[in-house]
Amino acid sequence: MRDKVTGARRWVVKIGSALLTADGRGLDRAAMAVWVKQMVALREQGVELVLVSSGAVAAGMSRLGWSSRPSAMHELQAAAAIGQMVLIQAWESSFAEHGRRTAQILLTHDDLSDRKRYLNARSTLRTLVDLDVVPVINENDTVVTDEIRFGDNDTLAALVANLVEADLLVILTDRDGMFDADPRHNPDAKLINEARADQQEVAADMHQRRVGALAEGRAETVGGQLLAGAG
Template sequence: MDDSPKRIVVKIGSSLLTNNGRGLDRTAIYEWARQIAMLHARGIEVVLVSSGAIAEGVVRMNLPERPKKLPALQACASIGQMGLIETWWQALIQKGVQSSQILLTHDDLAHRSRYLNISQTLNQLIDWRVVPVVNENDTVSFGEIKFGDNDTLGAMSATLVGADLYIILTDQDGVFTDNPRTNPNAKLITSERAMADYLFDVAGDGGKWGSGGMLTKIRAGRLAAMANCPTIIANGKVENIITRLADGEAIGTRLTTDHADRLIAKKQWLATHIRTAGTLVIDDGAVKALTEQHKSLLPVGVIEVQGDFDMGDVVEIVNAQKVRLAVGQVGFDSHQAKQITQKHTDEVLQILKLNENDKIIMVHRDDMAVL
C-alpha cells in the first residue's frame, strides 16, 4: 500500500527566501521550484505558502532594518510582493508548472461562507494542476485581521485543501530539546505528537527578518493536526529536502497526529480563529466539562466575559489562568452574557425574560472546537 502523501502544503520562511535580509535568494527559489515540479510530474499536488514580501520590500528600498510602524510595513509588503510572486512564477513556469497568487487575511477565513469559497477556489486551482502561491495580504492586514505569521497561514491552508502533509522549511534542523545555538548538547526531536504540551517549553523567538519562531511552528503543527495532517519542520537548505520528505525520509522533526486529534469540518474552521470577538473565562468545573466530558458550556460555568460581541460570533474560552482551551460560536451577545455569568438556568430565564423552551447554552458543544 502506498502511504506517500498525495497533497502537500510547503511553507518557506523569510530567513530562507531572503538569505537573511540580502534580497530574494533566487538560486534557492529556483531549486525549490525544481523539486516542486518533480512532485508535480509524479501527480503529487502542492500548495506553496511563501513568506518574504516585507523582507524583499525592505531590501528593495535599501532600509537598514524591518520597519516597526504599520504604514511602512505595508508599503514594504506592496513593493516586495511583486518581486516575490514574479520570481516564483518564473521559477515554476520554467519547469512547465503554472502558478497563481492567493493573498489572504484572517478576516477572509473568519467568515464561514468566505472560508468555504476560498477552499473551493484553491481546490479548483489544484484540479487545474496549478500550484497556488499563498501569502498573507500584508498590505491591508492589521490588528484583528492579521494572521501574525505564515506558519499559521500554512496550517490553515492545509486545512482548506485537505492536505495530508504540511512541510515547514526553516533555517533550523527541526525542534530541539534546547536552543542549539546556545546549547551544544541540545538533541533533535525527530518525532512527537503535535499535541505534546512540552514542545512549547523548547520553543524560541522569531528572527530578525521574519515574524515566526519555533513556537509558531509548533502551534501551526497543532492546528494542522486538527485536520489530521502531520507536520514536518526541517531545514530548507538540505539537498532535495522537499522531494526527500515527500518520499518519507526521516529529516527534521515530524509532528504526528492520531484520530483523537481530528475535528469535523465545521470545528476545523472554528479552530482556525486565531483572532476572536471576545473571551469567556470559565471555572474549574466547566474546564472539566469541556475538556474531559465533552459537554456544552453553560452560563453557570462562566466567571468573566471580555469583549463586545454579537450572538453567533466566535469567542475564545480560557481557564482562570488565561490558558486558551477552546473556541466556539457564542449563544448570547456580550451584554446578555455579562448578565448571566455564574447563573443557573432558572435564574437566566428570569434575568433575560426567556421561556422554558429557549436554549440556555453559552456555547453548544457542536459549535465548539476544544484545542
C-alpha cells in the first residue's frame, strides 16, 4: 500500500468540514494553512493535486450568525452561497502565500451525468493541472436539490478522481480511519486497516455517517464503490 501511495503522481484530496471549521465558529484559517503547507510540499515533489473541499455551508452559517444547521433546503442553499465566497477566498489566500494559484470549480450531478458536460469538465480540469493550478472543487449546493445532490463530498471526490484519472484518492476526516461500525455509537467498532471498495464493511462505515452539526449530511452513496466501478 505504501508503494502505491509513493508512486502516485496525481492525487485527489478531499477535506471534510470537521477539519476546516473551528467548532462551529466558521473556518479555521490556521488549520487550512497547515493543510495547504502539506499540499504545497507534495506539489514540490511533483505530485499533481486536485482539492475537493467541504465547508461552504459551515462558513455561511458563521457569517449569518446561525449556531445550528437549518433543515430547510432554501436556507442551506443561502448559507452555501454566502459561505462558498468565504471558503474559496480562504483557500486562494493561503495557497498564494506559497506562490500557488487556485481555481474554483463547482459541480452538480448533471455536470457528470451528461456526456458533453462531463468531457468539458474533464478538459477544464486537465488544463488547470497542466497550468500548475490547484483546482478547488465543491458541489454547487446553491442550485442542487435533494433528489439530484451527490449526498456528500466523499462521493463527489470519488467521481472527480475518475474524471481526472487520479492515481490516488485521499479522504481526510476527523476519524481514525474506516470502521466496521460507527465508533461513536458502538464501542466495539473495529478499525479496518485495509479493504476493497466492494466489501460490505466499506458500506457499513460510510452509510449514514455524519461529522457534526456543521458538516454535510448523510452519505447516500459509497464513494469508494463508485471509484472502483468507474475504474
